[in-house]
Amino acid sequence: MKIRKTFIITLLTISATFGSLIAMAQKDTIKLRQEVEVTKAYQPTVSEAEKINDIPKIKAEPVEAPTFDYSIFSKPIFSTFDPSPVAAAKMVGEPKPTMEMGLLKLGLGNYLTPYGELFFNSQPDKNSNFGMHFKHFSSYGKIKLLNDDRVKAPESENVAEIFGEKFFRRSTLSGSLSFDRKAFTYYGYTGDLLTDEMKEAMIPYYQDKQYFAKGTADISLKSGKLPATDFNYDFGLNYHFVRSKTGQTENQLLLSGDVHKKFGKTTGLLNASLTYYTADSLINNFSGSFGPKQQILIKANPSLMWKTDVARLQVGLNSTIVFDDDADAAMLFWPKVKAEWSPVPQILTLFAGVDGHLQHNTYSNIATENPYVDPFHDVKNTNYKYIVSGGLKGKLSQKTNYVAEASYSKVNDQHFYMLYGRDVMNLSATGPRSLNNTFDWVYDDLKLLKISAEVMHSVSENFSLHLQGNYYSYELETISKAWQMPNFDATFSGIYKPTEQLKFTTDIFVVGKRTALVSEPVFSSAPSMTVAMDPIIDLNVGGEYQFNKSLSFFTKLNNFGFQRYEQWLGYTNRSLSWLAGISYSF
Numbered sequence: 001m002k003i004r005k006t007f008i009i010t011l012l013t014i015s016a017t018f019g020s021l022i023a024m025a026q027k028d029t030i031k032l033r034q035e036v037e038v039t040k041a042y043q044p045t046v047s048e049a050e051k052i053n054d055i056p057k058i059k060a061e062p063v064e065a066p067t068f069d070y071s072i073f074s075k076p077i078f079s080t081f082d083p084s085p086v087a088a089a090k091m092v093g094e095p096k097p098t099m100e101m102g103l104l105k106l107g108l109g110n111y112l113t114p115y116g117e118l119f120f121n122s123q124p125d126k127n128s129n130f131g132m133h134f135k136h137f138s139s140y141g142k143i144k145l146l147n148d149d150r151v152k153a154p155e156s157e158n159v160a161e162i163f164g165e166k167f168f169r170r171s172t173l174s175g176s177l178s179f180d181r182k183a184f185t186y187y188g189y190t191g192d193l194l195t196d197e198m199k200e201a202m203i204p205y206y207q208d209k210q211y212f213a214k215g216t217a218d219i220s221l222k223s224g225k226l227p228a229t230d231f232n233y234d235f236g237l238n239y240h241f242v243r244s245k246t247g248q249t250e251n252q253l254l255l256s257g258d259v260h261k262k263f264g265k266t267t268g269l270l271n272a273s274l275t276y277y278t279a280d281s282l283i284n285n286f287s288g289s290f291g292p293k294q295q296i297l298i299k300a301n302p303s304l305m306w307k308t309d310v311a312r313l314q315v316g317l318n319s320t321i322v323f324d325d326d327a328d329a330a331m332l333f334w335p336k337v338k339a340e341w342s343p344v345p346q347i348l349t350l351f352a353g354v355d356g357h358l359q360h361n362t363y364s365n366i367a368t369e370n371p372y373v374d375p376f377h378d379v380k381n382t383n384y385k386y387i388v389s390g391g392l393k394g395k396l397s398q399k400t401n402y403v404a405e406a407s408y409s410k411v412n413d414q415h416f417y418m419l420y421g422r423d424v425m426n427l428s429a430t431g432p433r434s435l436n437n438t439f440d441w442v443y444d445d446l447k448l449l450k451i452s453a454e455v456m457h458s459v460s461e462n463f464s465l466h467l468q469g470n471y472y473s474y475e476l477e478t479i480s481k482a483w484q485m486p487n488f489d490a491t492f493s494g495i496y497k498p499t500e501q502l503k504f505t506t507d508i509f510v511v512g513k514r515t516a517l518v519s520e521p522v523f524s525s526a527p528s529m530t531v532a533m534d535p536i537i538d539l540n541v542g543g544e545y546q547f548n549k550s551l552s553f554f555t556k557l558n559n560f561g562f563q564r565y566e567q568w569l570g571y572t573n574r575s576l577s578w579l580a581g582i583s584y585s586f
Helices: 002-026 196-202 363-369
Strands: 102-109 113-122 128-139 142-144 150-152 155-167 171-185 209-223 232-244 249-263 266-283 290-307 311-324 327-344 348-359 382-397 400-422 440-460 463-476 488-496 502-511 514-519 529-533 536-546 551-558 566-568 577-585
Touching: 102 551, 113 577, 209 363, 232 363, 249 363, 311 348, 327 382
Parallel strands: 400 514
Antiparallel strands: 102 113, 102 577, 113 128, 128 155, 142 150, 155 171, 171 209, 209 232, 232 249, 249 266, 266 290, 290 311, 311 327, 327 348, 348 382, 382 400, 400 440, 440 463, 463 488, 488 502, 502 536, 514 529, 536 551, 551 577
């Protein structure tokens, strides 16, 4: 009851403040702002600290069309925790087709794969914007596991969302409603080929269906491009509800605020938020009992910033208070320091920082990270106690941007995914046998060294290349390996547009070796088993032909190298998959 009373009092206070700010914004004199989602051109922008200018650009079309995402799990996705991500060197994206008010995309591929997506945008008047987005993607084919077992692996995703914006003279009020449902089966297992009877007897979730359905409501009030001496703000209210087929539910309400104002030569900044989180039908990580979970997180990150033409220094504090029904309240603090210096402006910038934060491992966040995790999971929050980083960025030439960074982090309660099994390698033994195909996890404290580099090169107006790589070194305290985590990964991408009608894309994903753990229960005399997971080289290519102003044709080939690899132990990816279709703008 105490945690509920604390939340209710805080919620009423913040809601009253947020409501008054919206009322103030509605009194502003109306003025058109060119921030239209689909019907107007969109050029991505970056903060001053990360912006690198004068890179030759691929000739952009007038409109930012929605990017097509071929598959739910199309790329090798890993949960390599990234305490200090490298800021990407900024360069123009791929060309965008001309579009009026909407875009319809229809496609069909192997593995019985239908695809459809609709985007629609309109301006009821010059001071508002409204849009909708609907998507369906599904696949029903079989996948061959590394043990040569062909198993059914259907998956689907359905998305529906509406959004709107209202433009005032000094602010923008935005809102959206969305629904997203991802469905799949637990199709994988590791070890030798098993008969259907063995799989049914040994693997608890084999071929069981699962889905995660998420509904979200969001509203925000953001100031326009005001002078730094004015009160600049970005306030938000977000609520989502999640339900799984196995009976778990999640509710999360997030109130957030980001404000800054300049006083003389000093800029004051404050980023703050209040999160109210509940989940049900979990196995509690503290007590081991089955039931609900409730947390409140209050964050306040104040800082001061000083800036000149060639340098910037930001000094502050990150703080989080955690109220948990199953544990004592905790108050956590981390330093926040960022420094930049450009000895050669736009050519060379040196940067360094010290940071830290608490990663909130909600039910839905973990399920997104690894959909094949135990559906009753309740994972501890991860504490990034400190993150020390430094690097350089700039331009090697008028056509080449780069970023290089190294970071060293102390991380507490990091989770690593593993499988529990019992007597799985000795099928002739008597007695009960089992092999899980949903992942459990172990915790460890560690120190992480990460070295990252990124280069973007514009060969010409119509040809650009992008290379990014990361190296990881894990210093663990208790476990022997960072289970299922790679020691390096790299991505190479290219966009080539030989004519106004033709465009080609390619992406190559490379992931280093990983080691997985199949652990025996503590009461078992059998030894645990480690499994070496092969490196990944995944080649994806695509093409598009613009037939006329409204109609275009596209094709996408994923895993063009025909490699069979496991994203998670036992869960082999699809071999070559293709999708072809049409796009029609109206």
